[in-house]
Amino acid sequence: MATTTAAVTLSSDLLSDNMSVSASTTCMKAGTEGDGLDMMDYGYIDIPTGDEYDLLDANNSGLNTNKANKLYIANHSTDETFYVIVAIDGVIGRLYAGDWMFIPWGAVDQHDDIEITANGGTNTLCYALFHEGRTLTAS
């Protein structure tokens, strides 16, 4: 079985008592307890301003829908005023320079692409999608 683990450590001193949270999960295929995700896409890409782009296409990529896909995106831009708007049909939030996110991605229907709009200038993103495979289209 392929094994993919994702761990996070979150710490903050905003409260009077410091908060520290750690979690780790092994990424499994949907509905299973012991069958790990076994496919992945990994990329590093510049996103220019001026339009909304599909970083990952829920429809054309042929991903099986309603699965346990996991998606990591990091904004590697260095200017703190740069950000990308991340949307899945509707806006999720802004990922500023230096930020990262990690989410499950249902890719439920053809409208659920991972859509990116760059602001401030060309943003550089790193992304990794862990999934169960896709249906390939013959050329």
Added chain:
Amino acid sequence: MATTATISIASDIAPGFGGISNTMTLTKAGTLNEIEETTGFSRRRLAATTLVDLIIMADASLIQETDDNTAHKVYIRNIGDGKGNIDKSTYVQIGIGDKAGTPQEIGRLYGGDWMLFPVTGVDGEDVTAAPEKDNPVVLEYVMFYQV
């Protein structure tokens, strides 16, 4: 003051993949100033498939109305039934929107899984949750936000 989040991903799916390790300091939008507000760490037990608003932006912005020019972050973890039993085969559907409408689905958070993502803080763009089953499931969550 500082709030940091570090992710480490290890995988043997692709030969040669060296993994991912990344740390971010949570800052206010467009600045290097550290984020200063948090909802605090919370947990909520769900025992029905009913769609609920897990984080209501109108509540989080009681101090000051927020808009979409923000760098809020939300962390959520599905910890199973809250008694140490984690069923990795069942999930809670997480979305953005309002329970009275049709939230935009993000994905399925299976037992033991966690997620960390930016949100806009716009009123009505709440974080929603809908368990797959009626069996009790507990979500731990925290939101860091700016005012």
